Amino acid sequence: MTAAAVQVLHEHGYRATPQRLLVLAAVGELRHATPEQILAHIHQTSPGVNLSTVYRVLEVLEDVDLVTHAHIGSGSATYHATDGPAHLHFRCGGCGRVQSLPAIIAEPFVQQVRERLGFHADVTHAGIDGRCRECAATQEQP
Amino acid sequence: MTAAAVQVLHEHGYRATPQRLLVLAAVGELRHATPEQILAHIHQTSPGVNLSTVYRVLEVLEDVDLVTHAHIGSGSATYHATDGPAHLHFRCGGCGRVQSLPAIIAEPFVQQVRERLGFHADVTHAGIDGRCRECAATQEQP
DNA sequence: GTATATGCAAAGGGTTTGCACGGTT
DNA sequence: AACCGTGCAAACCCTTTGCATATAC
Numbered sequence: 167m168t169a170a171a172v173q174v175l176h177e178h179g180y181r182a183t184p185q186r187l188l189v190l191a192a193v194g195e196l197r198h199a200t201p202e203q204i205l206a207h208i209h210q211t212s213p214g215v216n217l218s219t220v221y222r223v224l225e226v227l228e229d230v231d232l233v234t235h236a237h238i239g240s241g242s243a244t245y246h247a248t249d250g251p252a253h254l255h256f257r258c259g260g261c262g263r264v265q266s267l268p269a270i271i272a273e274p275f276v277q278q279v280r281e282r283l284g285f286h287a288d289v290t291h292a293g294i295d296g297r298c299r300e301c302a303a304t305q306e307q308p
Numbered sequence: 309m310t311a312a313a314v315q316v317l318h319e320h321g322y323r324a325t326p327q328r329l330l331v332l333a334a335v336g337e338l339r340h341a342t343p344e345q346i347l348a349h350i351h352q353t354s355p356g357v358n359l360s361t362v363y364r365v366l367e368v369l370e371d372v373d374l375v376t377h378a379h380i381g382s383g384s385a386t387y388h389a390t391d392g393p394a395h396l397h398f399r400c401g402g403c404g405r406v407q408s409l410p411a412i413i414a415e416p417f418v419q420q421v422r423e424r425l426g427f428h429a430d431v432t433h434a435g436i437d438g439r440c441r442e443c444a445a446t447q448e449q450p
Numbered sequence: 451g452t453a454t455a456t457g458c459a460a461a462g463g464g465t466t467t468g469c470a471c472g473g474t475t
Numbered sequence: 476a477a478c479c480g481t482g483c484a485a486a487c488c489c490t491t492t493g494c495a496t497a498t499a500c
Binding site: 183215219222223 | 453454455456457458459
């Protein structure tokens with residue numbers, strides 16, 4: 167898969183640098199990671215990489231559609247690979263855990279919004295806040 | 309209504325200061341305003357008010373449930389009064405306009421998420437990105 | 451060899467905090 | 476009169492940017 171990524175980068179006129187492949191690998195392994203988390207993961211094996219590089223690399227990887235980000239909660243954006251089908255992000259305000267569901271389940275909703283406002287909603291871009299089963303049960307506060 | 313707000317503040321042990329009433333009024337008039345926008349509005353009549361006060365006041369007003377905020381797009385949170393029924397926010401990535409719909413239309417979706425994950429989704433807290441009718445038609449880029 | 455990426459450090463926006471003064475109760 | 480709330484300034488986090496060096500092509 168890393169070979170495929172090199173391919174994609176080249177096709178878009180980008181160079182395949184170690185940092186770019188490291189970030190891509192980290193995103194793939196972590197699923198839903200912030201830039202800081204990605205850097206921390208990379209530092210376990212490659213301590214030299216810089217945070218600003220992670221930001222710049224993520225921009226490139228989004229441009230070539232290997233990665234997307236979603237705004238979840240109030241903190242940093244979280245990045246994830248665009249390998250599988252589009253999905254929604256549910257972030258628990260109690261424990262911070264992020265769960266996913268295929269984006270298709272929101273289709274009736276998206277359809278209704280389009281009918282009523284003419285608005286084309288991208289439900290994958292923003293995470294949805296709430297409480298996971300466990301935290302809802304234990305009434306934890308955020 | 310400002311008298312009612314004074315009442316609510318007092319009930320929660322907060323003082324009814326001019327700044328708090330100014331912020332509440334601004335939020336009511338502006339609908340969907342960022343802290344900066346709220347401050348700008350207030351400065352038209354009361355130039356002395358400080359931005360950090362706006363932040364602190366918004367925190368208080370949220371605590372007593374006179375105001376809520378939603379994260380829309382990548383910028384600052386936007387605040388709005390909790391007078392009407394809960395609603396969803398749709399932000400156009402083309403023109404930046406924010407439209408609303410009653411939150412009830414998302415109930416089937418919320419229900420389905422609860423069934424499949426046990427997750428209690430708060431769909432009002434995060435704005436939904438997309439394209440409004442006009443911008444979707446003209447294919448504008450963000 | 452050349453243009454692009456990186457590391458570093460500094461700047462930038464938005465938000466929070468410490469402190470002394472001022473205002474509400 | 477007591478205490479809470481404000482203004483101001485500085486600190487803070489996250490993200491972006493300028494520049495010289497390093498590196499993929």
